[in-house]
Amino acid sequence: MKIVKGFRDILPYGSTNSDSSYTWTSITNQLRDVMSSYNFQEIITPVAEYDSTFKTGIGEDTDIVSKEMYEFTLDKDNKETSKNQILKYCLRPEGTAPVVRSLIENSLDKIRSVNKLYYLGPMFRYERSQKGRYRMFHQIGAELIGSNEILYEVEILSLAEKLIKTLEIKNFTFQINSIGNKESLDNIRSAILAFGKKNKNSIDEKDYKILEKNPLRFLDKAIHKYAFKDIPKTIDYIDKESMNRFKLLTKLLDDIKFNYKINNQLVRGIDYYNDLVFEATSSDLGAQDALLAGGRYDTLIQKFGGKSNESIGFAAGIERLILAMNRKNKYESSIDFFIIYKEEETIEESLKLALKLRNLGIKVEIDLERRSFTKQIKLADKSRSKKTIIISKNNLDKALVVVKDMNSGEEDSVNIENNLEFLINQLKV
């Protein structure tokens, strides 16, 4: 019995932040709250899709689709569908394409002219795993579908930054670039291709193949190996409108004191982007240093058969965000009250009180193994209870219990028959 390679369990007593369920939920809740504060609403799509969603969405030539997808077919399908039509499923490698698929399928674009959506869930890519790169990983992403208003770009970038800052991640950098419209992309490609041909002798055979197949990828990944001067910059080839947009965006970002660097070599490994592309990296992560990445994708909805709908979005890797937080055991589970009985004969009354408090939504633990008083208070301490309720037979006859604050050591006597509110109020202090 073994977990799938590159997949991970998240456990109740995990030793690091990313494999402990308590931390995981605390963090994802915080991220959700940020999305919510920008009024993005959650969309939950299935983990599996037909392969066409990603082939037309991301592009067949991308690494993600051509070699990293978990694809499978089911023999059972052959009986249900016509024999010459083979259904191919895949586990989703990213979130944008499914969201767009769902948006069109459910006519969300007709219900609202602008949709502000976010998703959070597992993604799957068949890659060699290493630090910050797993075959099953989680992304939280935002998609703003239905407008090319440049202020939304500001909003999206600010949202992305807010996610990072909320987790108190320190060493991060935003890089932005514009890759223009489709035409300018073609121009950039041919410019890089021409540049590469001119310098063919000084480029490795392997890199030259990348160059021929995907010039943009070469620009993004391989060019830093060489000390070329006059490398084509995307910014020199983009159309005038895109150029103006980009200039305006940088001005708006300066106005709100958003910290960024312009990287004219930055492109993305997914085909659907145009104009703005961006990426946030962390210097604390090693080789897999991208915390989040995204950009504008004005033509994707049309590719899926929807009406023209300009859009922008990004996705953040949750495991990487947690790694970049660079702190251990910051989040720890605790309980409100640990109920301790001095004499075993009061155990049933103690349990009754525990159940009563739990019904009020209070987090209560009690040892039901009839352990000694000393043992119980040690357990209370170990489970990080804020307070203990100490029950003894003498007090119980008068409906009294002792409430002890485990931090200060202070004790109060409380009447549980007519002053239960006192206990509850204690939690707010």
Add this chain to the structure above:
RNA sequence: GUGGAUGUAGCUCAGUUGGUUAGAGCACCGGUUUGUGGUUCCGGGGGUCGCGGGUUCGAAUCCCGUCUUCCACCCCA
């Protein structure tokens, strides 16, 4: 897919040129001490030494294979 490391108790690791019932600390369980806890002391459970072959009288230790995890390439979140 390429290269390099790793794998001994739940965790972090010892284990000497192969030699008899494989160890420590932490954690866990029980007891003890501390006025009702975070301390002290004592005891206990728990390991097919990643897995499979091979060499040997004898393998955690040597050889081969395989798997896992990690690091880098690559790719990306």
